[in-house]
Amino acid sequence: MEETLERTELERLFAEAGIDYDFYSKKQNPQSIAFMAELLPLLERLYPARYHTKTVLDVGARTGSGSAFLATVLNPASYARLKCTVTALDIDPAMARISHVLRPEMEYLVADIFEIDDRQWDIVICSHCIEHVPEPEPFLTQLRRLAREHVVISTPFRENPETRIPAHLHSFDETFLDAVGAENVTIYNAFHWPHSEVVTFSLPPL
Numbered sequence: 001m002e003e004t005l006e007r008t009e010l011e012r013l014f015a016e017a018g019i020d021y022d023f024y025s026k027k028q029n030p031q032s033i034a035f036m037a038e039l040l041p042l043l044e045r046l047y048p049a050r051y052h053t054k055t056v057l058d059v060g061a062r063t064g065s066g067s068a069f070l071a072t073v074l075n076p077a078s079y080a081r082l083k084c085t086v087t088a089l090d091i092d093p094a095m096a097r098i099s100h101v102l103r104p105e106m107e108y109l110v111a112d113i114f115e116i117d118d119r120q121w122d123i124v125i126c127s128h129c130i131e132h133v134p135e136p137e138p139f140l141t142q143l144r145r146l147a148r149e150h151v152v153i154s155t156p157f158r159e160n161p162e163t164r165i166p167a168h169l170h171s172f173d174e175t176f177l178d179a180v181g182a183e184n185v186t187i188y189n190a191f192h193w194p195h196s197e198v199v200t201f202s203l204p205p206l
Helices: 002-016 021-037 040-046 065-073 093-102 136-146 174-180
Strands: 054-059 084-090 107-110 121-127 147-157 183-190 193-203
Touching (some): 021 065, 054 065, 065 084, 084 093, 093 107, 121 136, 136 147, 136 174, 136 193
Parallel strands (some): 121 147
Antiparallel strands (some): 183 193
């Protein structure tokens, strides 16, 4: 009965957020975790030697699945060369309610990044989010203000404007990467994104 009640409560929270629970658990959740896993090689390149624990902000975390994955594999008690404490952030309070139920131990902020002026993190990660943002370049500039050491970005790359999904407001290419000063660029075919290539890159802090 507890499991039934727990699922019923989760389904209610997901319905309030406009997300089907089965869609989340079978499609969106695995995709979010895979996207974050694909950022690990870039993090390894940015931190090639042993470091103390770093703080991470995951911007656009949604339900926090990717944030929780990163917090697990880079846990300060793990064998990982780079160890991190992870804070999730999303602008939608419904996402925070879901995350608080699924993983109450994780810090989850509900905020507009442009309204944060009293806190920084060593690493700011933004995975598959900037394509949803109306003005990506000012958004990236603010991410750089929030970072002490690195900003790490992942996004679909060279999407066909005629076939890209409506939620993606932009299709990024080499011109965009040059314009924002992208570093450590990797372009690849992702396991969980069949519609186009994906690009990962880093930016220095401001």
